[in-house]
Amino acid sequence: SQTIHQWPATLVQPVGSPLSLECTVEGTSNPNLYWYRQAAGRGLQLLFYSIGIGQISSEVPQNLSASRPQDRQFILSSKKLLLSDSGFYLCAWSALGRGYNGYTFGSGTRLTVV
């Protein structure tokens, strides 16, 4: 069966520090991968999605970047965090070309920028 792993679960980082969040999927090949952010009391905002290795699409201009160095690995990064980057970051996957089957989410990383 397919599983998705995301870490760390919780992170407290100072303003201006770098960020690296990692997500891996097991039990499937060529997944679509997604990074979402959920700010406190707000809905899920799609940040990036990827349909293959090295293929990244950005949904909103921001202080963050994403990379997909391997088929089942998706990384969210920042060179310098802002206070506004605080939130709940969720990685998700779906079968390639089949977003109509819904997404499966990782357990999320709660990031607090101080």
Add this chain to the structure above:
Amino acid sequence: RKEVEQDPGPFNVPEGATVAFNCTYSNSASQSFFWYRQDCRKEPKLLMSVYSSGNEDGRFTAQLNRASQYISLLIRDSKLSDSATYLCVVNIREGTGFQKLVFGTGTRLLVSP
């Protein structure tokens, strides 16, 4: 207009009550619809897909009205464990052909003893 709109609630209901949530979406070309459940400080989890003919899964019934661009979720015989936020989700097809899911901000349900 937001792509997916939901009443944020909260809906406070007693155990055993029937409660209904509604959702509207703006993109008439959307083809896939879902309800997700999100517990406090947890990731969203797929509750059920929503089909044109309507569908039921135990105490949960989902309905879709394409003409009105309206989706509903009915929960019968509410349990304490149903307390959560329910997210309405719609697929959007990009100009590139890529399909992505857009999430509503959610409706919070609180079931009390």
